[in-house]
Amino acid sequence: MPKVKIPRKSTTIDMTAMCDVAFLLLTFFMLTTKFRPPEPMTVDTPSSIVSMPKPDKNMILLTMKDNRVFLDVDQQQVRVQALEMMGEKYGVKFTKQEEVVFSNLGTFGAPMANMKQLLSAGPGDRDALSAQMPGVPRDTANFDKCELFDWILFIRQIKQSNENDVKIAIRGDVKTPYSTVKNVIDILQKQNLNQFSFVTDLEAKPSTLNK
Amino acid sequence: MAEINTGGGKKVSTRIDLTPMVDLGFLLVTFFMVTTTFSKPNVMELAMPDKTEDPSKITPVKESRAITLIIGEKDRVYYYHGTGQDPENTKVETAYFSGEKSIRKVILKHKADVMSNPNLTAKEREPIILIKPDSKCTFRNVVDVLDEMKICDIGIYAIVDLSAPEKEMIKNVKEE
Numbered sequence: 001m002p003k004v005k006i007p008r009k010s011t012t013i014d015m016t017a018m019c020d021v022a023f024l025l026l027t028f029f030m031l032t033t034k035f036r037p038p039e040p041m042t043v044d045t046p047s048s049i050v051s052m053p054k055p056d057k058n059m060i061l062l063t064m065k066d067n068r069v070f071l072d073v074d075q076q077q078v079r080v081q082a083l084e085m086m087g088e089k090y091g092v093k094f095t096k097q098e099e100v101v102f103s104n105l106g107t108f109g110a111p112m113a114n115m116k117q118l119l120s121a122g123p124g125d126r127d128a129l130s131a132q133m134p135g136v137p138r139d140t141a142n143f144d145k146c147e148l149f150d151w152i153l154f155i156r157q158i159k160q161s162n163e164n165d166v167k168i169a170i171r172g173d174v175k176t177p178y179s180t181v182k183n184v185i186d187i188l189q190k191q192n193l194n195q196f197s198f199v200t201d202l203e204a205k206p207s208t209l210n211k
Numbered sequence: 212m213a214e215i216n217t218g219g220g221k222k223v224s225t226r227i228d229l230t231p232m233v234d235l236g237f238l239l240v241t242f243f244m245v246t247t248t249f250s251k252p253n254v255m256e257l258a259m260p261d262k263t264e265d266p267s268k269i270t271p272v273k274e275s276r277a278i279t280l281i282i283g284e285k286d287r288v289y290y291y292h293g294t295g296q297d298p299e300n301t302k303v304e305t306a307y308f309s310g311e312k313s314i315r316k317v318i319l320k321h322k323a324d325v326m327s328n329p330n331l332t333a334k335e336r337e338p339i340i341l342i343k344p345d346s347k348c349t350f351r352n353v354v355d356v357l358d359e360m361k362i363c364d365i366g367i368y369a370i371v372d373l374s375a376p377e378k379e380m381i382k383n384v385k386e387e
Contacts, residue, residue, distance in 0.1 A: 015229030022236025029243030046354040049361055050255045050256035064350070169254055174351035178282070178344040181353065182372075185259065194261050198354055206315075206362060 039107055043173045047203035052060050053207040054199060058164045060155055061199075062174040063107055066182050068135030071151055076103035078158050085154040086112060090147070094119070109135040113148060140186050149187050156191070168196035217227060217347045255357060260369050272339055278321045280314065281373060281381055282344040282352050288314045289381045292321070294341060303384045308355055340368040343377065 005142060043065055051163075056074070063070040080099045087094050090112040094102070098119040102108075102130060108135045110118045121129050138148040159166040168188060172181060256362070274293040281303075288306045306314040318340070325338040340360065344353050353370075360368045370381040 015233055019229045019233045020237060024239060025240045026236055026243065029240060045252065046351040048253070048255050048354055048358040050358070051253055054254045054257070088362045171252075172350040172354075174349060176350040177346065178348045178350065178353060179346040181350055182346065184216050184345075189259060192261075194259045195256065196258045196259075198357075199252045200255050200354060202253050203358075 039063075040109060040133065043171060045171060045173075045199055045201050046174050048198075049203055049205045050200065050201040051202055054169060054197075055167065058159060058166050060152060060166055060168050061107070062168065062170050062184055063109075064170065064176045064184065066173070066176065067180055068109055069110035069138060069148060069180065069184060070107045070133075071073060071136050071148070072107040072161045073155050076163075078155060078162075079103045079105075081158045082151065082154045083115075085158075086147070086150060088151060092116060103115075105130075109133040117209070138183055138187060140183055143187070143190055146187065148184075149190065152187065152193075153191060169198055169199050170191060171199035214317060239327065255354065255361075256368075257357065257370075260371070273331070273335060275323055275330065276335060276337070277319070277339045277341060279341045279343060280356060282348040282376060283344065283381055284345065284347045286352060288352075288356065289384055290314070290317055291380075300383055301380065303380050305384060308352070315359055315363060318359055320367065322363060335359065337366060340365055342370045343373040345373055345378075345381070364366065 025036070041063075043063055043145060059074060061072040063072065072084070080103050083094060083099060086092075092112055092115060094116070098116065100114075101119045105119075108118070108130060110130070114133060116124065118129055118133065136148045136151060137146070139146040143149050156166050176183050185196075188194075220291075261345045274296065277294045278290060278292055279294060280359075282286055283289055286308055288308070289303050290306055291303045293301065303319075306312050306317050309315060317339075322338045326336050328336065342353075342356055342360075344356075359365075
């Protein structure tokens with residue numbers, strides 16, 4: 001019987017196309033990745049079934065853990081202006097250098113008395129120092145001297161002059177006592193801010209209700 | 212002029228093996244995929260009752276429509292029907308976040324009761340829930356109770372301060 005000759009084929013394939021795909025994906029992920037900004041403390045947020053994504057812009061984020069309240073706001077320009085206004089009220093003068101540091105600081109919880117110390121610290125020590133801060137001081141008995149009240153008020157004034165409406169998001173650790181939450185809510189309500197939102201993780205809706 | 216000897220004119224292939232480069236590419240892709248934060252946080256909106264409003268303009272709540280939930284310590288919720296106008300004759304009961312005596316069952320039962328209550332007009336057949344967190348309860352419990360409002364589809368609810376007689380009421384429940 002005559003044999004059928006099968007020509008041997010090479011097992012090596014052209015890798016160029018695969019390489020192209022790999023690097024295309026790599027570029028995509030590199031450009032879209034946003035690393036999580038450093039936080040002075042880890043916060044475990046409670047979960048809920050609501051699925052409304054948190055807006056990124058024009059947002060004052062209040063982070064609560066234990067008895068401390070930390071504050072964060074977007075837009076560097078707004079941060080610098082708010083710092084200047086706070087410095088004026090509490091008698092602290094900041095240099096240009098310190099203002100730049102503050103505009104990139106992210107979440108902070110320093111009282112005005114310690115703010116200069118925090119901003120003049122070296123970049124290596126700042127994170128550790130920021131974590132030790134007692135939080136933005138709040139005094140619900142005397143709103144005139146309540147730093148948290150003033151921060152929120154000044155930021156709102158600045159944002160409003162830029163014709164931006166600011167929203168308040170409260171991000172609390174699961175173990176935060178309600179007394180802290182109530183304190184924050186009282187401060188917001190004193191400014192007639194009756195609408196705000198809680199930051200939560202997504203959780204599945206219980207299936208028992210679909211009956 | 213001297214010519215450069217190219218080695219007998221033998222052509223060297225310009226193709227190189229791209230396999231290691233592909234390996235490296237996918238390794239980095241995997242790294243960036245893993246580090247990308249997929250879960251964007253969500254927000255739960257909350258509207259507090261306006262404190263500046265004139266109290267005399269607020270319409271009184273019909274006792275039979277309302278249920279009061281007091282969020283206490285150690286994942287407990289104390290509840291009673293009505294708004295606590297008569298603390299002496301109000302029966303306070305305890306519920307939990309899961310299990311047989313879960314707060315969801317209490318809310319759903321109350322909702323069903325209100326919706327089928329013959330003493331109420333059709334317009335009034337909607338439950339009202341007052342949430343009163345104790346100063347020692349955790350933020351998790353507050354969010355959990357607010358979440359129950361969403362789960363049970365309760366339209367009217369509000370966070371109200373805990374009053375002094377109510378603090379006494381939950382103290383007595385604890386002793387039982």
